[in-house]
Amino acid sequence: MRYEHDVMIDAARCIGCGLCEGDCPAAALAVEDGRARVIARDCILCGHCVAICPKGAVSLSGFKEGPRELTAGAPPTLDAEQLLEAVGARRSIRRFTDEPVANEVIERIIEAGRLTPTAKNAQDVSYVVLRDDIARFEAWAVRLFRRVFPLVKLANSMARRTSFDDRFFFKGAPAAIVVIARSDIDGALAASNMELMAQACGLGVLYSGYFATAAAMSRTLRRELGLLRGEKVVTALVIGHPAVRYRRTAPKEEAAVRWR
Ligand SMILES: Cc1cc2nc3c(=O)[nH]c(=O)nc-3n(C[C@H](O)[C@H](O)[C@H](O)COP(=O)(O)O)c2cc1C
Incomplete structure (x- = not known):
């Protein structure tokens, strides 16, 4: 990581639901006395805690961009x-x-x-x-x-x-x-x-x-x-910009898959 960042928890917003603790891959957060707390600073700064908090109580300092709210909490889907x-x-x-x-x-x-x-x-x-x-x-x-x-x-x-x-x-x-x-x-x-x-x-x-x-x-x-x-x-x-136009797909081998 090129810049310094820190996980911050706004205690006034935190409701102690534990979603951040449960989703943290680095076991760096814990709910104590009804509030989430950062218990280790050497996490990977993946931002799952920011993304999952229902109250927007978790933030990561030092980034130019803030988190973008996702529509109705649902992940974007691809066709x-x-x-x-x-x-x-x-x-x-x-x-x-x-x-x-x-x-x-x-x-x-x-x-x-x-x-x-x-x-x-x-x-x-x-x-x-x-x-x-x-x-x-x-x-x-x-x-x-x-x-x-x-x-x-x-x-x-x-x-x-x-x-x-x-x-x-x-x-x-x-x-x-x-x-x-x-x-x-x-x-x-x-x-x-x-x-x-x-x-x-x-x-x-x-x-x-x-x-x-x-x-x-x-x-x-x-x-x-x-x-x-x-x-x-x-x-x-x-x-x-392509100077060629392909009219059909090219054949590919079947996937080599082993189901065990
Ligand atoms: C990692 C990678 C490196 C490649 N490097 C070259 C390259 O240096 N020169 C070139 O003419 N084609 C290069 N190709 C294109 C492959 O030759 C091409 O993917 C392959 O012929 C299959 O054709 P397609 O990509 O149209 O399906 C590269 C493709 C990949 C995935």
């Missing part, structure tokens, strides 16, 4: 069919039009990442938006790959058929969002929700795994992206 349709119809986009992507749209996509859960509520995911500088970052990655690609070609027939050009990583897209995290799963979960949001905004997305590989290999790239010790590029989401 199951629409969600499956969206997940199934998405495709990796490798051809983009020249149309730019508005900053507000990029901010919305990042918002979907920001709101994604992280293990232990680490909130360890950060983002570098490549727009004006996208060509410079791509050029670094291209320079690096030009050195290793001949070796890859020796061992891999698909690589031998692949044309490696100056747009190998970002495919001429107007923007890419580099997803940086300490934990792979935290970064990947954020990226997945961001991809869905980009799709909802009418954009196409490509996960540039090769750019993540380039960043892992290049100190220059890591420095220019501003990575801190322990951080890595989990992926780069290449985004733009």
Whole structure:
């Protein structure tokens, strides 16, 4: 967590119902003498206590945004069919039009990442938006790959058929969002929700795994992206308006599931 936060309980509002105590994964709250009390400060600041309190008596200090009330206390629902349709119809986009992507749209996509859960509520995911500088970052990655690609070609027939050009990583897209995290799963979960949001905004997305590989290999790239010790590029989401239209879903294997 980048900033200092504290769980605060407004004793005047607390009715001692114990919902916060029962929902706290860190056993950091207890009801004593009819009022909730913080009994440990080393919790993960997940905010369940804030979210569940029927009287709004619990708060977390130090955040810019306050909690948003949910309609009639019910969780927002997604249409199951629409969600499956969206997940199934998405495709990796490798051809983009020249149309730019508005900053507000990029901010919305990042918002979907920001709101994604992280293990232990680490909130360890950060983002570098490549727009004006996208060509410079791509050029670094291209320079690096030009050195290793001949070796890859020796061992891999698909690589031998692949044309490696100056747009190998970002495919001429107007923007890419580099997803940086300490934990792979935290970064990947954020990226997945961001991809869905980009799709909802009418954009196409490509996960540039090769750019993540380039960043892992290049100190220059890591420095220019501003990575801190322990951080890595989990992926780069290449985004733009698709220049291709897919007419049907692509076949997928059946799910490999074992019911025990
Ligand atoms: C984590 C991840 C990294 C990927 N990296 C690249 C990449 O660097 N370059 C590329 O052309 N495609 C990349 N892809 C796209 C995959 O090749 C693609 O997902 C796969 O061909 C299936 O196609 P679909 O995404 O349209 O279903 C990546 C996909 C994922 C999920």
